[in-house]
Amino acid sequence: MFEKIRIKEHMEVADINGQHVGTVDEVEDNRIKLTKSDAGDNMHHFISLDEVEKIDDNRVYLKASAVIPQGVKG
Numbered sequence: 001m002f003e004k005i006r007i008k009e010h011m012e013v014a015d016i017n018g019q020h021v022g023t024v025d026e027v028e029d030n031r032i033k034l035t036k037s038d039a040g041d042n043m044h045h046f047i048s049l050d051e052v053e054k055i056d057d058n059r060v061y062l063k064a065s066a067v068i069p070q071g072v073k074g
Helices: none
Strands: 010-016 018-026 031-034 045-048 052-056 058-064
Touching: 018 045
Parallel strands: 010 058
Antiparallel strands: 010 018, 018 031, 031 045, 052 058
């Protein structure tokens, strides 16, 4: 299990295969807020901390079953 305090602003968020999903803007409650610049619709999107598999090399990896919000370019 990871500690959410290890998730920092500007960290990359990637799927289980290492493909870019977004960039951390901040952690709000139990969700990762992604930057607007990673969204095709210029809006913030959120990913639940329950979707995180691990944190490694300044990158947040999501679980294979993670739901990627619509509107995120990836």
